[in-house]
Amino acid sequence: MTKKKILVLTGGGDCPGLNAVIRAIVKAADYNGSYEVYGSIEAFNGLLSKPIDIVKLTPAKVGGIHVKGGTIIKTTNKGNPLSYAHQQKNGEIIYKDVSAQLIRTIKKEKFEAVINIGGDGSQAISKALYDQGLNIIGVPKTIDNDLHATDVTFGFNTAVQIASEAFDKLVTTASSHNRVMILEVMGRDAGWIALHTSISGGAEICLIPEIPFKLENVIKDINKRYNKGKGFVNIVIAEGAKMDGQKIGKSEKGDANIKLGGVGNHLRYALEENGCEPDVRVAVLGHIQRGGTPIAYDRILATAFGVKAFELVNKKQYGKMVRLKDNKISSCSLKQAISKYKQVSRSHYLIKTARQTGISFGD
Numbered sequence: 001m002t003k004k005k006i007l008v009l010t011g012g013g014d015c016p017g018l019n020a021v022i023r024a025i026v027k028a029a030d031y032n033g034s035y036e037v038y039g040s041i042e043a044f045n046g047l048l049s050k051p052i053d054i055v056k057l058t059p060a061k062v063g064g065i066h067v068k069g070g071t072i073i074k075t076t077n078k079g080n081p082l083s084y085a086h087q088q089k090n091g092e093i094i095y096k097d098v099s100a101q102l103i104r105t106i107k108k109e110k111f112e113a114v115i116n117i118g119g120d121g122s123q124a125i126s127k128a129l130y131d132q133g134l135n136i137i138g139v140p141k142t143i144d145n146d147l148h149a150t151d152v153t154f155g156f157n158t159a160v161q162i163a164s165e166a167f168d169k170l171v172t173t174a175s176s177h178n179r180v181m182i183l184e185v186m187g188r189d190a191g192w193i194a195l196h197t198s199i200s201g202g203a204e205i206c207l208i209p210e211i212p213f214k215l216e217n218v219i220k221d222i223n224k225r226y227n228k229g230k231g232f233v234n235i236v237i238a239e240g241a242k243m244d245g246q247k248i249g250k251s252e253k254g255d256a257n258i259k260l261g262g263v264g265n266h267l268r269y270a271l272e273e274n275g276c277e278p279d280v281r282v283a284v285l286g287h288i289q290r291g292g293t294p295i296a297y298d299r300i301l302a303t304a305f306g307v308k309a310f311e312l313v314n315k316k317q318y319g320k321m322v323r324l325k326d327n328k329i330s331s332c333s334l335k336q337a338i339s340k341y342k343q344v345s346r347s348h349y350l351i352k353t354a355r356q357t358g359i360s361f362g363d
Contacts, residue, residue, distance in 0.1 A: 016294035024306025138321035148342035184264030213362025
């Protein structure tokens with residue numbers, strides 16, 4: 001009996017738990033017995049390469065990968081088939097929509113369906129390809145936890161755990177030197193990692209994109225903690241936090257999006273230039289939050305997502321994204337999945353929790 005073929009790919013930034021999803025899809029397909037699974041290397045780039053770069057994913061190949069960080073089929077955030085980079089002979093880069101070519105390749109290779117594991121950008125691509133007739137299922141992935149259709153994304157809790165452990169270490173060095181320590185964490189335009197880390201670690205100040213802060217308020221909060229030069233302050237700042245309404249970052253050549261980062265040092269210099277007397281130091285956690293072994297929760301959630309994704313393929317329920325909603329694994333349309341960006345609401349219970357335990361947001 002000829003088995004039906006499923007193609008799996010991982011796009012966007014890497015994230016703890018990606019391998020657990022891949023493993024779960026392969027295991028569920030093997031359990032069913034009617035499918036075989038392949039992986040496209042570096043997201044859609046594998047299908048757009050010449051020759052195509054795909055690999056068969058067998059139960060033996062995915063054995064034990066759920067405890068490993070990263071993704072065995074690689075990932076990229078520079079492989080959007082709707083705006084694909086082509087270098088001209090003169091070196092100029094132009095962007096073309098190659099989605100029709102991509103779909104033709106998928107059908108030529110006789111893939112029954114595609115499972116696209118990625119964040120909001122990846123799922124927007126899934127939606128566009130589905131609208132063009134591709135059988136596709138989305139699996140939500142991001143450490144930023146900014147997909148509103150699911151209560152939580154795998155990878156987020158691992159990122160929070162990593163950030164919290166780093167923050168705990170900064171508390172002791174801040175106390176020893178009477179310093180102000182600033183920990184910059186990821187999250188793009190959502191403050192979920194910063195908020196959770198601040199509460200878990202007991203930060204004095206938490207600065208997130210959803211609540212623009214004023215420098216003068218941060219300085220006042222710092223001064224309250226010091227008595228005759230003695231004291232310490234620990235600040236968690238999200239990479240997308242806005243000081244007096246301004247985001248900090250830069251645009252790379254050929255990329256219209258601002259690459260966030262540097263807000264921690266920007267805050268440090270602003271504090272020093274505006275009369276903050278305590279010694280200020282900055283730790284930028286960066287990609288450490290993306291790497292390493294996923295915690296148990298993320299392995300379990302990722303595995304459940306992978307099994308559900310295979311179930312949707314088997315039932316031919318395409319154009320959907322799996323999710324965790326109200327403590328149940330379910331699905332929603334890709335249209336619903338990308339309809340809204342999930343940020344921290346000012347009325348969220350964790351904002352109230354933070355404020356009533358003495359955490360300032362600099363507002």
